[in-house]
Every structure is written in C-alpha cells, then in structure tokens.
Amino acid sequence: MKQTPKLDEFNLIEHYFKAKSYRGDVIVGVGDDGAVTEVPADHQLVTVTDTMVEGVHFDKTTPPRAIGHKLVAVNLSDLAAMGAAPSWGSLALTLPTIDEDWLHDFSGGLKEISNYYECDLIGGDTTRGPLTLTYTAQGVVPNGTAIRRDQAKAGDWLYVSGSLGDAGLALRLLQGELSATHGHLQSLVNRLHYPTPRVALGQLLRGVANSCIDVSDGLLADLNHLLPKKGQMGVQLELDKLPLSLALTETLDLDEAFALALTAGDDYELLFTVPEQNRGRLETITSHLKDKPVCIGRIVKDEQRQVKMTYQGEHWQMPDIKLGYNHFGAP
Amino acid sequence: MKQTPKLDEFNLIEHYFKAKSYRGDVIVGVGDDGAVTEVPADHQLVTVTDTMVEGVHFDKTTPPRAIGHKLVAVNLSDLAAMGAAPSWGSLALTLPTIDEDWLHDFSGGLKEISNYYECDLIGGDTTRGPLTLTYTAQGVVPNGTAIRRDQAKAGDWLYVSGSLGDAGLALRLLQGELSATHGHLQSLVNRLHYPTPRVALGQLLRGVANSCIDVSDGLLADLNHLLPKKGQMGVQLELDKLPLSLALTETLDLDEAFALALTAGDDYELLFTVPEQNRGRLETITSHLKDKPVCIGRIVKDEQRQVKMTYQGEHWQMPDIKLGYNHFGAP
Structure with missing residues (x-):
C-alpha cells in the first residue's frame, strides 16, 4: 500500500491519448481535475461503462491495438443499443509497468475508433496494478427517445x-x-x-x-x-x-x-x-x-x-x- | 481468456448497490445497457474518474466499508475542485471472487456517502479479475463557472x-x-x-x-x-x-x-x-x-x-x- 500511486511523473493520458478534437462541446478536456462538456439543448445524457481485464477478456497474445479498439467499441455498442450518439469517453488505465510499445499500439487503436465516431477522450486516471481497463462513454439522445432493453411487446x-x-x-x-x-x-x-x-x-x-x-x-x-x-x-x-x-x-x-x-x-x-x-x-x-x-x-x-x-x-x-x-x- | 466473463448469473450491481433515489433527473438507472439522465438547463456536465487497486491504494487490512467510502469520496473531491455539484456515479467492479461479506460492507460504505451527497449510482460493470475499482462521477455547474486548476494569477x-x-x-x-x-x-x-x-x-x-x-x-x-x-x-x-x-x-x-x-x-x-x-x-x-x-x-x-x-x-x-x-x- 503506497501513497499517491499515480504514474504522474509521466502524464500518460496526456502523452499517449490526447488527440485533436473537432467537437465544439468540450469546454475542458484532459488535464484538469475533471472534464467539462455541454449536452445539447433538449437532449438527455446516456452513460455506459465497460471493463476489460487481462487473463479474462484478452490475453498476452491479443494485439494491444485490438484491445484499445475493442475497449471503445464495446462501450459505443452499449450507446448504440440505447439509440445514443457517442460524445465523450473517460479512460481508467491500470498498468503493471510502463511499456511504451504497448501504450503506443493500445492508444493507437483507441484513438482510431474514437476519432472515427467523434468520441473525444476527455479524461481518465492512470494507476499501477494488474492490467485492467475501464472506459466510460457518454452520449446524447433527444429527450425521451432513448431505447430501453426490456420494453418488447407481444406481437413485435x-x-x-x-x-x-x-x-x-x-x-x-x-x-x-x-x-x-x-x-x-x-x-x-x-x-x-x-x-x-x-x-x-x-x-x-x-x-x-x-x-x-x-x-x-x-x-x-x-x-x-x-x-x-x-x-x-x-x-x-x-x-x-x-x-x-x-x-x-x-x-x-x-x-x-x-x-x-x-x-x-x-x-x-x-x-x-x-x-x-x-x-x-x-x-x-x-x-x-x-x-x-x-x-x-x-x-x-x-x-x-x-x-x-x-x-x-x-x-x-x-x-x-x-x-x-x-x-x-x-x- | 474466456468469453462473456461478466458475473451476470447474479446481478451484483443491482443486488448490492441499487438504492432508493430522490433525484428527479435519473430517467433510466441501473439495469439497462446505459443510464439516461438530465443535465439541468444552463448547466454544463463535469466528469471525473478514479481507480483504486488492491495492493496499491489499499490492502487486505483495509475495511471494505472504508474502500467503498473512499472510492466515492476521491471522485467527489475532484468534482468539488471543479466547483461542481455531484449528480451521478458509475461503478466498474473487478472482483477475484464473490465474497458476500466484502460486498455487503463495501456497498454499505459506497451507498452511505452516495446518499449523503445525493449522488445516485446509475450503472456499472462487474467483471472477474484482480480487485480493481473504478468510479466515474458526474456533476453539474452553471454554464461557464467550472473552476480550472491552472488559472492562478500573480498576486492571488x-x-x-x-x-x-x-x-x-x-x-x-x-x-x-x-x-x-x-x-x-x-x-x-x-x-x-x-x-x-x-x-x-x-x-x-x-x-x-x-x-x-x-x-x-x-x-x-x-x-x-x-x-x-x-x-x-x-x-x-x-x-x-x-x-x-x-x-x-x-x-x-x-x-x-x-x-x-x-x-x-x-x-x-x-x-x-x-x-x-x-x-x-x-x-x-x-x-x-x-x-x-x-x-x-x-x-x-x-x-x-x-x-x-x-x-x-x-x-x-x-x-x-x-x-x-x-x-x-x-x-
């Protein structure tokens, strides 16, 4: 149990994950205590979160680029299932060591799909520990239009x-x-x-x-x-x-x-x-x-x-x- | 590497973490693909995330109730530093086993502080793996009033x-x-x-x-x-x-x-x-x-x-x- 075990001697999120944004709704992005964003008028916020763990969801043979892609993809899939347009993502990265090759490939996969769907990485946290990745995606839907999962009707x-x-x-x-x-x-x-x-x-x-x-x-x-x-x-x-x-x-x-x-x-x-x-x-x-x-x-x-x-x-x-x-x- | 390694035979989040809500702005909470919430008019969204890992941020002697409290507290502290009022939280829980005593105490600590600050748990993910906890908190500020960290002026x-x-x-x-x-x-x-x-x-x-x-x-x-x-x-x-x-x-x-x-x-x-x-x-x-x-x-x-x-x-x-x-x- 150590104190302040962030990898803050090297701002990983900022170095590897910061990407040029084309969104106008990110007021404060990566680098502050929190991110500040704007939900458009007459829209509701949709939030989803998914975790991937080494040895469970992937193993040492899985290309890091694929892990980065899939981590975002599974979250955007949850947003899609709600009918939401993707907006922003936060990444919690728990890493056993700082492996620059791994980080390069992982962040490359993550950024590629994020850019494609215009889902801006707005923040995150980096800690030491067994390789565990949690991504929280936020999206928006026009008021009252989110699609629920358990609303099927007989005859559908x-x-x-x-x-x-x-x-x-x-x-x-x-x-x-x-x-x-x-x-x-x-x-x-x-x-x-x-x-x-x-x-x-x-x-x-x-x-x-x-x-x-x-x-x-x-x-x-x-x-x-x-x-x-x-x-x-x-x-x-x-x-x-x-x-x-x-x-x-x-x-x-x-x-x-x-x-x-x-x-x-x-x-x-x-x-x-x-x-x-x-x-x-x-x-x-x-x-x-x-x-x-x-x-x-x-x-x-x-x-x-x-x-x-x-x-x-x-x-x-x-x-x-x-x-x-x-x-x-x-x- | 197994497929679908969620602990979904037992909906942990719903069983241990669902609490009565007094907020009127949670449209869809725990249990769907995503949560749906409403940011008040003329307010911006503030999002923060923090991870705690066993062996790094706490150890086996740390009371689970304290871990649950602190996981939320450190996130609400980040929201406070932005000037934001807490609104909602998402929990990503990676557990080596289902230890009901541990879950009871951990969720008790988490729910107590969440209720106190009226920060509703709106969703999460549960996976198997080394004990790792990520919480993402969302809050709101009136437009343009979020407090940045790097804006000190000479003379302040x-x-x-x-x-x-x-x-x-x-x-x-x-x-x-x-x-x-x-x-x-x-x-x-x-x-x-x-x-x-x-x-x-x-x-x-x-x-x-x-x-x-x-x-x-x-x-x-x-x-x-x-x-x-x-x-x-x-x-x-x-x-x-x-x-x-x-x-x-x-x-x-x-x-x-x-x-x-x-x-x-x-x-x-x-x-x-x-x-x-x-x-x-x-x-x-x-x-x-x-x-x-x-x-x-x-x-x-x-x-x-x-x-x-x-x-x-x-x-x-x-x-x-x-x-x-x-x-x-x-x-």
Missing part, C-alpha cells in the same frame, strides 16, 4: 443487425479447439478483435424499435433481457433466417453453427424488436445500409417465457455438447 | 481548506513506521480511510477562486498544478499558517510535521487561489463553515516557478530524509 418482430457466432468461432480457433488452418481465420479474428459498434443503426432505431440490446453475452442470453420481467412473453425464433457468415457455415455443421450463433457472445450486433406498424419505417430508414437488419422471429404471449426455435418449420433442439458449449455462457 | 492569495499531513501520518502509523500506540490513532486512520470531500466549499468557490485543485498527491506536487504552464509564477508559502492537526504536531517534530504536510497526499483538502478583490467575498461565503479555509501564502511572479517557504519570517528548508520521505511522492 425480432431483428438482428448482422451475423452471429463469428467472434465465438474466432475465439475457438485461436484457442485451438478447432483447427487453425482455416481460410477464414483472419476475417473471423477481426470480428473478435475489432468489433464494429452499430452506432448509426442504433440512432436510426429511435422511435422505431420498442426495445434494443447489443448481443455481447450470446443471442439467447441477451434475448431474455428484451422480455419485460413481469410480462408473460416468449419468443418464436426461426433459425432459417438467422444470419450466418460463410466462414461459420463452411467451418461447422449447421447444428453446430446454430448453437454457436445462439450462445456465443462478443458479436456486438444489435438485437431489437419492432411493432408491426413500424416495419415499413424500418425498411425505409435501413434501405441505404449495406447490411440490413434481418427479421429472425417474433415476440409472442407465453406465460413460461420460452424461446421456441424452428428450422424449416420443424422444432429445433440445441444439440448436445460439442466444441465445449458449456463454456460459452458466463463462467 | 493561496488558501487550503483544512489540515494536511494527517492521512500520511495515519498511513505511517498503520505501516509501523511510527509507533502505533498513539492516542490519536483512530481519528487519524479515519482521515485516511474516510476522507471528507469538500463538496459544499467547492461550489461556494465558483466565481470567487481563480483556480482550485484537491490535495491528493501532496501540497507541493499539487501546488505545481495550480501554476499556469506558461506563466512565470512561483509561490510564497508561510509555514506558520499551514493548518496542522494536534495529532500531527503532538506526534512529530515541527520540521517533520511540515515535511509530511507538504509532501504526503490523500488529505483531499481543497487548495485554491483567490484574487485580492474577492477576499471579502470569500470571508462572507465561508463565515458559516466550521473549518474555514486558511490563507497560507501567495502567488508571485517568478521565472523559475519556485516555491519559497518561510517559517517565522526565515527561509525554511525541507529536512533530509526522515520517516522515509523519499517514499512520499509518486513511486
């Missing part, structure tokens, strides 16, 4: 923004559970290491979706969060419609591919529900997107909150353990 | 809000560097473990102080932050006026007491500068306070940015190493 159509299971497959390839001599390896690993937060789509869904969540824990786990706790609702899921990448279907049997797409996390696609009367509007606002959201099922009345899955009209049953499925969920 | 009077060196002395007593059979031990340890953020004073200083910082790293270190980087200013410090507790002066020689008060951190008093024309106003706004800020010196023109210290009108020189002074600063 269920959509997902892109293919699922790819990050999970990449993890298994990297861990040697499947053969690593694999033509799709790099694109899969990119999905795991450099996820794309659905920032634009999230904002388009304001006023259109009844509920929205990002798939970080796995489709089935996160689907459960969409259903109101006290509502007697279940889900009908049509696996025929589930978007699966070529990489996934060329690597696994269909049953295995479904199982992975349903239970593996880390894809950061948006999962949302849209009432019948908004389906046309959804079609319109997403018509310009390269990857359009796909309707994969429907929310139905069901006292037992079941997820009923069908494939080609027949009931589909999750196969028994293969590829270590029991490791897919939360440990 | 220098004030501190309370006695310094107590937390540093407590740490040395706990670590056995000084005898632990000490009449003031409990009150000193309370200053180390349960610091009081100067929340009300910070807000009173808006429009009165030119610059303000909280003393977390030690008076001399933090004083350096008050001086504009490009300004040619120094400080005249009158040690006669330095507020020292009875506990400190009864334990140490005066030279040692000064050295500790000047270099030890963790006291979380506010250090601020006030121009001549605002001294009367400062007197008025602080007249009701039990502990009034004390004027300990003045900002002067000095190309070499020196801190000149006097005691009874004579130049005072920091004594050579006693009590392990070289450990006081940042490691």
